[in-house]
Amino acid sequence: xxxxLKLTTGCAKLDELIFRKPSMWVIYGPAASGKTNLALFLLKxxxxxxxxISTEGSIYIERVAQLAPLNAIVEFIxxxxxxxxxLNLVKALIRxxxxxxxxxxxxxxxxxxxxxxxxxxxxxTMLASLRKAxxxxxxxILTAQVRAGEEEEEPSGLKYLKFWCDGLLRxxxxxxxxxxxxxxxxxxxxxxxxxxxxxxxxxxxxx
Numbered sequence: 001x002x003x004x005l006k007l008t009t010g011c012a013k014l015d016e017l018i019f020r021k022p023s024m025w026v027i028y029g030p031a032a033s034g035k036t037n038l039a040l041f042l043l044k045x046x047x048x049x050x051x052x053i054s055t056e057g058s059i060y061i062e063r064v065a066q067l068a069p070l071n072a073i074v075e076f077i078x079x080x081x082x083x084x085x086x087l088n089l090v091k092a093l094i095r096x097x098x099x100x101x102x103x104x105x106x107x108x109x110x111x112x113x114x115x116x117x118x119x120x121x122x123x124x125t126m127l128a129s130l131r132k133a134x135x136x137x138x139x140x141i142l143t144a145q146v147r148a149g150e151e152e153e154e155p156s157g158l159k160y161l162k163f164w165c166d167g168l169l170r171x172x173x174x175x176x177x178x179x180x181x182x183x184x185x186x187x188x189x190x191x192x193x194x195x196x197x198x199x200x201x202x203x204x205x206x207x
Contacts, residue, residue, distance in 0.1 A: 005098055007046050007139060009038070011193045011207035017167070017183065018141070024134040024164065026105070027181075028144035028155040029171030034179035034197060035143040036060055038171070039101050041201040042141065043072040048098035050074045055085055055107040067201055072099070082108040086122045093129055097138050100130065105142040110156040123157055127164035134166075178205060 007019040018025045027035055036056075040063055043050060050072045054060055058078055064070070077092070079085040085108055105126070113119045134140045142165070144155035155161055161168065168184040169192070178196050182189040193207035 005046075005048060005139075007042070007048065007099065009042065010045060010202065011195075011204050013207050014181065014192050017192070018169075019139065022134050022137045022139050023166040024131055024140040024142070025167050025169060026142045026144050026155065026161050026165050027169045027171060028146055030146055030153060030173075033171040033173050034195070034202070035171055036103050037063070037197050037202055038179075038181075038195075039103050039141060039143055040064060040067055042099065042101065043067070043070045043074055044201050045071060046099065047071040048073070049096075050099040050101065051077070051092050051097045053077045053079060053085065053088065053092075053100075053102045055079055055102070055104055060103070066199055079108070082112045082116065082119055082122050086126055089126055089129060093133060097133070099139045099141070100133065101141045101143075102130075103143045104145050106144045106156045106161070110145060110147070113156075124160055124164075127160060131164045 008015050027038060029035055040060060043052070044067045052074050054076065077088050079088055106123070109119055109123045130140050144161065146153040147156045170182045170184055170189065172180050174180045174194065178194050180194045181192050183192055194205045195202045196205055
């Protein structure tokens with residue numbers, strides 16, 4: 001059962017937060033902030049049965065080849081529309097998983113919300129289904145794209161992500177190409193760690 005597993009990100013402080021028990025977390029940030037790299041690194045570190053859904057094309061496949069061998073047993077699914085994303089997720093959830101990663105949860109929602117009437121319903125249905133899976137023992141990690149607001153960048157569909165998920169983590173690219181990760185707690189940001197993206201995955205500099 002997933003709740004008996006000991007998953008890791010390579011950072012003890014972050015592990016205690018998101019992997020202490022099965023839960024559902026969002027990792028958001030602008031392009032090139034390290035979201036996909038961090039998500040894929042979990043596949044290298046953890047020997048678990050994993051579902052990985054990509055909504056951003058197949059460019060990640062080259063990165064997977066660099067990270068090989070992976071310890072996880074992974075089923076990769078690429079989707080091109082929000083409808084495909086929902087249908088593939090619902091179908092996959094018939095089976096049990098230790099870890100589910102969706103990269104990114106809101107990319108297709110962002111592009112279809114103004115055109116498709118069902119977009120909001122589909123988005124919330126996916127989040128509700130993932131929440132249920134996490135309560136039944138599956139770890140869920142969702143990356144999220146951001147939209148530029150008047151004062152700060154925030155993930156599209158933020159209020160729905162806040163409602164369904166256990167917490168939010170923000171990534172930013174800092175000096176020297178390093179990436180920093182922050183816990184968003186109320187209106188505060190708590191620095192959890194800093195890492196560098198390397199060929200073998202990520203290397204934690206501060207954690």
